[in-house]
Every structure is written in structure tokens, then in C-alpha cells.
Amino acid sequence: MKLAVPTETRAGERRVALIPDVAGRLAGSGVEVVVQEGAGVHAHFPDALYVDKGATLRSGVLDTVSGADLVAKVQAPTPQEVEQLAEGTTVVSFFQPASQLDTVRALVQRRATAFSLDLVPRISRAQSMDALSSQATVSGYLSALAGAVRLPKFFPMFMTAAGTIPPAKVLVLGAGVAGLQAIATARRLGAQVRAYDVRAAAKEEVQSLGAAFVELPLESQEGSGGYARVQSEEFLARQRELISNEVAAADVVITTAAVPGRQAPVLVTTPMVERMVEGSVIVDMAADSGGNCELSEPGKDLDHHGVVVCGLSNPPSSMPTHASFLYSRNVANFLALIVVDGALRPDFEDEIVAGSCVVRAGEVVHAPTAELLSGGGPNQSPPQDTSKESAP
Numbered sequence: 001m002k003l004a005v006p007t008e009t010r011a012g013e014r015r016v017a018l019i020p021d022v023a024g025r026l027a028g029s030g031v032e033v034v035v036q037e038g039a040g041v042h043a044h045f046p047d048a049l050y051v052d053k054g055a056t057l058r059s060g061v062l063d064t065v066s067g068a069d070l071v072a073k074v075q076a077p078t079p080q081e082v083e084q085l086a087e088g089t090t091v092v093s094f095f096q097p098a099s100q101l102d103t104v105r106a107l108v109q110r111r112a113t114a115f116s117l118d119l120v121p122r123i124s125r126a127q128s129m130d131a132l133s134s135q136a137t138v139s140g141y142l143s144a145l146a147g148a149v150r151l152p153k154f155f156p157m158f159m160t161a162a163g164t165i166p167p168a169k170v171l172v173l174g175a176g177v178a179g180l181q182a183i184a185t186a187r188r189l190g191a192q193v194r195a196y197d198v199r200a201a202a203k204e205e206v207q208s209l210g211a212a213f214v215e216l217p218l219e220s221q222e223g224s225g226g227y228a229r230v231q232s233e234e235f236l237a238r239q240r241e242l243i244s245n246e247v248a249a250a251d252v253v254i255t256t257a258a259v260p261g262r263q264a265p266v267l268v269t270t271p272m273v274e275r276m277v278e279g280s281v282i283v284d285m286a287a288d289s290g291g292n293c294e295l296s297e298p299g300k301d302l303d304h305h306g307v308v309v310c311g312l313s314n315p316p317s318s319m320p321t322h323a324s325f326l327y328s329r330n331v332a333n334f335l336a337l338i339v340v341d342g343a344l345r346p347d348f349e350d351e352i353v354a355g356s357c358v359v360r361a362g363e364v365v366h367a368p369t370a371e372l373l374s375g376g377g378p379n380q381s382p383p384q385d386t387s388k389e390s391a392p
Contacts, residue, residue, distance in 0.1 A: 001070065003072060005035045015317055017327065019328040035047075035050045035064070036057075037058065044320070072093070076100045079103055087110050115334070116366075117330060142315045146312060147170065147283045148252075151168060157190060167192045168191045169192050169249060170191040173243070173254070175205060193209075194250075216242045218235070239267070244272050262289070266293070274305050278306030281308045282296075287299070288313055
């Protein structure tokens with residue numbers, strides 16, 4: 001079986017789907033691994049490392065994917081990239097199919113099979129393949145650093161001969177994977193951290209990291225499996241009203257609520273920003289999907305009445321070495337389910353394989369995506385959990 005790893009083409013994407021060590025293990029198991037020249041360079045994995053591990057280099061994308069049984073990517077391929085694949089090729093990547101319908105249509109035309117790692121079921125057996133969580137860990141870490149860099153104050157308390165400097169006050173909205181990592185990182189930096197989540201069950205996790213849990217007189221929004229469910233606009237409006245004082249008192253607010261394939265909920269409004277003290281910072285991890293702060297713009301820092309609103313865009317790409325390390329392990333663990341004895345043999349009776357499949361041999365088998373393709377709007381897709389953030 002031939003596995004191809006082309007260079008990522010999305011602007012600003014620095015990650016690679018397979019790092020050399022993982023490519024080497026796959027090559028040692030009988031898989032022919034072909035990597036496009038330069039695919040890992042931006043993540044600081046030079047071509048020579050791939051060759052040393054047994055992979056073959058190709059100079060262009062066509063040479064790389066030609067004859068490939070399986071293609072591994074980080075971002076979903078564009079429709080133009082899909083046209084370069086042979087009929088029947090299998091693709092594994094972060095598809096987020098609700099926002100990639102043109103790509104799904106192109107895959108159907110090529111009679112391809114596509115697995116999306118953001119659809120891997122949230123069961124214990126699939127944890128090692130949970131790329132959403134691995135990349136959210138990177139995002140949460142970076143969000144705390146982004147706040148610390150932009151805040152014109154120290155994060156930790158300092159006792160000096162010139163006087164005592166109190167610790168910065170950090171508020172984290174959302175205690176999913178990214179939120180918990182943001183809490184942990186801000187705490188390591190010495191900040192005083194408070195956090196809020198719509199799930200009452202998150203209180204114990206927040207407190208275990210040394211942060212205070214903000215309790216609001218609202219009904220817990222616990223969904224299936226202990227994850228949060230999508231909230232109504234009425235709930236969000238009441239939540240914004242109640243959380244406003246917490247936002248106003250914070251030096252740094254980190255927002256983490258993102259839902260794959262859906263508009264991010266607005267947690268921080270413009271009037272809430274205007275109540276914050278000048279010099280305060282908002283770090284919005286959901287900027288790519290509309291933003292948790294209504295002032296956010298992806299990839300930009302905006303100054304509004306002296307408050308910096310930082311709209312993070314594709315944060316895992318800012319730490320491509322370890323983001324690629326984690327993602328590559330997720331890919332390899334998933335491939336272990338669909339590659340048997342060096343051959344591509346997905347078992348669609350396996351709930352992980354079936355649950356993560358978007359297109360199978362040219363047929364759309366992911367029901368929400370099929371509904372969208374048949375004319376349903378993006379907001380008609382079924383509710384999704386909000387406690388695990390979207391990475392790419």
C-alpha cells in the first residue's frame with residue numbers, strides 16, 4: 001500500500017500530517033510512505049529525516065499522490081487537490097465537512113473514501129486518535145501565552161523593594177480541553193485564574209488545576225457523555241448578562257467555545273469589552289469560526305477603547321513541531337484500524353471507522369453532511385458537543 005503525505009496548501013499552515021519517526025514506523029510495517037519535498041520543513045522536520053526513516057521523497061504533489069492508496073493531510077484537500085487523486089483514493093484529514101461541501105462533492109466525483117478525524121467518536125478506545133483534543137491542548141497553551149505577551153502587566157505576583165505587584169486576573173470561558181490547558185498554563189505563569197463552563201461537572205476539573213470556578217444561577221448544559229450541549233440564544237443572552245461583571249474585573253479573558261462546522265457562540269459583547277479596564281486583553285480562540293467576542297477578527301489584534309482583542313487564527317500552526325508530533329500520532333493510531341498487514345482494509349463494522357467516515361467509495365455516509373448537500377443550511381446540522389474545541 002502506498003501512503004502519500006503532500007505539503008499543506010492552506011495559507012499559514014505549518015503542520016505536517018506525519019513526522020519522520022511515525023513515517024518510519026509505518027514504512028517498517030510494510031507501507032510505502034511517499035512524502036512531498038518540503039512537507040515537514042515549516043514544522044522543522046527536514047527532508048533528510050524522512051529519507052533516514054525509510055520514506056521516499058517526491059518533488060511535486062502530482063508525483064507524491066500518483067498511485068497512492070491513502071493520502072494523509074492536516075487540512076482538508078481543496079477540490080482542485082481532490083482532482084489530482086486517482087479514483088478510489090482514501091483520504092484522512094481534518095475535514096470539518098459542514099464547511100467543506102465543495103471538497104465533499106469533489107470526493108464523490110472521484111469515488112473516493114474520506115475519513116475526518118474531527119468526527120472520531122468520543123469513546124475511551126478512540127482517545128489516542130482524538131486529534132481535536134491533541135490540537136486543542138496546543139491552542140489552550142498558546143492562548144495563555146498570547147494573553148501574557150499582550151498584557152502590559154506581570155502575570156505572577158512580585159514582592160520587590162519597590163513594592164508588591166499583585167498577580168494578573170485571568171478569566172477562562174470554557175473548561176474543555178483547550179480551556180483546561182489555558183488554565184493550567186496561566187496558573188504556571190503565576191496568574192490568579194477563574195473559569196466558567198456551562199457544565200457543572202467541570203467545576204472539579206477547574207479546581208483541580210488551582211483555579212476558582214465561577215458559578216452562575218443557570219441550568220447546567222450537560223450533554224451526552226458528560227459534554228456540553230449547544231445552548232439556545234436565550235441561554236447565551238442570560239449567560240452574557242451574568243458573566244459581565246467577571247469579564248469587567250479580569251485583566252485577561254480567554255474564550256474557548258468553538259463547535260466544529262457551526263458558528264461560534266458570542267460570549268463577550270462590545271458593551272462588555274467597554275467595561276474592561278484599559279490595558280486588558282481578550283484572547284479569542286474561536287476567531288476562525290466567527291469569534292466568541294463580537295469584535296474579534298481572525299489573525300488580528302484590535303484595540304477597542306484601550307482593550308486588545310486578539311483573534312487567534314489556527315493557533316496549533318503557531319507551534320507546528322509539537323502540534324505535528326501529536327497529530328501524527330493520532331493519524332498513526334487511526335491508520336492502525338484501517339491498515340492491516342500493509343494493506344488498506346477498513347472495517348466499517350468498527351464504530352470508530354464508521355463514525356469518522358464522511359464519504360465511502362463516492363457515497364456520502366455522514367448523515368449531517370448528506371443533509372447539507374441535499375439543501376439543508378449549516379444551522380440545520382444536529383447539535384454537537386462544545387466542550388472539545390475545533391483545532392484547524
